[in-house]
Amino acid sequence: xxxxxKPLHIVSAAVGEGAGDxxxxxxxxxxxxxxxxxxxxxxGREVHAGTAVASDPLQASDRMDTIARFNHALAEAVLPxxxxxxxxxxxxxxxxxxIGSWxxxxxxxRPxxxxxxxxxxxxxxxxxxxxxxxxxxxxxxxxxxxxxxxAAFTQLFGWSGKIRPEHLFIxxxxxxESAERxxxxxxxxxxxxxxxVAREGFESCFAQAREKVGAECAGWGVSxxxxxxxxxxxxxxxTPVAHGISLAxxxxxxxxxxxxxxxxxxxxxxxxPLHDFGGKTARAVRALAVAGLGQDGPAAGAAAAxxxx
Ligand SMILES: NC(=[NH2+])NCCC[C@H](N)C(=O)O
Numbered sequence: 001x002x003x004x005x006k007p008l009h010i011v012s013a014a015v016g017e018g019a020g021d022x023x024x025x026x027x028x029x030x031x032x033x034x035x036x037x038x039x040x041x042x043x044g045r046e047v048h049a050g051t052a053v054a055s056d057p058l059q060a061s062d063r064m065d066t067i068a069r070f071n072h073a074l075a076e077a078v079l080p081x082x083x084x085x086x087x088x089x090x091x092x093x094x095x096x097x098x099i100g101s102w103x104x105x106x107x108x109x110r111p112x113x114x115x116x117x118x119x120x121x122x123x124x125x126x127x128x129x130x131x132x133x134x135x136x137x138x139x140x141x142x143x144x145x146x147x148x149x150x151a152a153f154t155q156l157f158g159w160s161g162k163i164r165p166e167h168l169f170i171x172x173x174x175x176x177e178s179a180e181r182x183x184x185x186x187x188x189x190x191x192x193x194x195x196x197v198a199r200e201g202f203e204s205c206f207a208q209a210r211e212k213v214g215a216e217c218a219g220w221g222v223s224x225x226x227x228x229x230x231x232x233x234x235x236x237x238x239t240p241v242a243h244g245i246s247l248a249x250x251x252x253x254x255x256x257x258x259x260x261x262x263x264x265x266x267x268x269x270x271x272x273p274l275h276d277f278g279g280k281t282a283r284a285v286r287a288l289a290v291a292g293l294g295q296d297g298p299a300a301g302a303a304a305a306x307x308x309x
Contacts, residue, residue: 004309007086008045008293010248011075011101012052013269015281017066018137019098020127021238028052028091030273031285036091039286043294048086053077053100056121067096067137068152073102075107082108088221092269094238095125097249098141098223099153101267106145106162109219110263115215116167116220118206120228120250122241124176124184124234125189131179133244138270142168143183153179165189167217169209172197172228175241194243202245206253222257224250225269225283235283237270247284254292266292 012032037049055070057063062195074090074097081088082105090101105117119125119142126142128149129135144153146168147161154160164188174194179221184191190212192205213220231240232249257263271285 002295008040008047009051009081009088010040010047010073011078011081011084011088011090012054012240013051013069013093013097014052014054015067015093015097017055017057017063017070017078019093019094019270020136021272023095023272024092024094024238025055026273027093027271028306030276031091031271031282034286036286036289039290040294046296051081064137064150064152067099071097071103071153071220072156075104078104079108081097081199085309087258087263087293088265088267090265090267092267092271094138095121095223095225095269095287096137096141097269098125098267099144099156101265102223103146103156103162103219105219105264107157107202113218114164114167114216115143115162115264116217117163117169117227118209118213118220118222119168119170120172120222120245121170121225122172122175122194122227122244123171123225123239124159124170125225126180126181126223127177128183131177131183133177139180142170143180146187146189147193167220169212171202171205171209173246174243175239176242177179181207188248197245198243199238202249203253210257212239214260217262218221219262219264221264222254222292223264223269225270226268226285226288227270229284234271234281234284236272236274236276238272247287251287251291254288257292260292
């Protein structure tokens with residue numbers, strides 16, 4: 001089947017309570033207002049942008065409860081779309097939304113087999129509530145998806161370990177605390193730290209990860225924290241870290257993902273429109289989405305090469 005004919009659902013994940021700077025709660029609405037759906041339609045996709053989930057602190061007892069409730073709702077929204085065979089673009093939101101996105105996808109895929117995940121990020125996001133120094137849930141989603149941490153994050157749909165350690169690949173890490181590295185090391189997760197990415201090239205690291213998930217998993221996806229990028233290319237994010245992946249390398253590597261029948265979707269998180277004076281980071285996010293989910297060829301190329309992007 002021509003993968004471009006698969007419907008593409010944009011899921012707005014409006015959550016910011018998981019981060020210290022909560023402006024990323026407004027990312028999805030800002031990106032949709034500035035033409036994300038049209039850019040993907042122009043890139044040859046049948047786009048549906050009607051699914052939106054928003055966190056509601058007024059219904060929750062505390063911050064962790066807010067994030068848990070939000071992620072349960074997000075996972076329930078993602079599940080039928082993924083089951084129906086659509087590709088997904090999840091627009092975060094702080095990175096805690098990955099708990100809901102990938103739990104929903106893992107649940108949809110469970111009868112067929114395991115889910116693979118390529119996680120592009122400056123951080124490891126592998127804290128448990130016990131190990132986190134900041135108590136910020138956006139530093140916890142990978143531990144949760146691996147089955148570590150509080151039950152409200154790990155037990156969605158009644159089972160834990162949504163991602164097996166051997167099916168997770170982290171690329172671009174350069175800022176983390178020792179407890180998260182110890183957890184990931186003990187599980188044997190492959191991390192391409194930024195030194196290796198700088199030495200080998202992002203495309204080569206991404207290709208290695210893609211080959212593994214393609215060979216061993218029933219489906220796979222990409223979670224892209226825009227702080228994995230170099231802050232010169234994507235400055236509007238809450239926890240920027242210098243010396244990251246270039247936008248050009250990231251778009252080049254993502255191009256063609258949508259042609260893989262096992263590619264389930266792309267999540268882009270931690271964009272903060274409140275800091276995006278001039279819209280440079282919005283253009284970077286759009287270029288990433290079009291590269292990963294649009295058609296190959298001039299459309300994706302043109303988006304990546306937008307002057308000033
Ligand atoms: N998704 C992110 N931006 N995570 C940043 C986490 C930073 C730090 N390790 C913490 O746990 O607070």
